[in-house]
Amino acid sequence: MKFYIKTPKHLKQAYSKELGHYRYYLSKKQYSDAWYHLERSHIIGQSYPIKHTCSHWLMLKFGLMQKDNKEVFGLIIRLVDGGWKSFINHVPLGNTGGANVPPLKAMPIPIDIKNLFK
Secondary structure, eight states, X not given: OOOOOSOOHHHHHHHHHHHHHHHHHHHTTXXXXXXXXXXXXXXXXXXXXXXXXXXXXXXXXXXXHHTOXXXXXXXXXXXXXXXXXXXTTOSOTTOOOSTTSOTXXXXXXXXXXXXXXX
């Protein structure tokens, strides 16, 4: 069994770029655009425990800020369950990570992100 601990440099850079976009749109109060970039950060980082957990943590904070109880509850569950599955890369690829999608559902990966994984 392979453990996924260290994020490859190119994925780390792409992940950080998405979080930069998230922070930018959050500061502009463009919440749907901010959320979109959080979802993308989740897709990029979901196979790596620290990045995966960080994406869910930011999503939880976002849900609290938006007073979205469904999102908050869903993210608490994902925070408890998601990080350890990353260690063994047992994650549904492409899943955007929010409570609006089933936690075990694989989803199509955007082409630009898919190219990062090659």
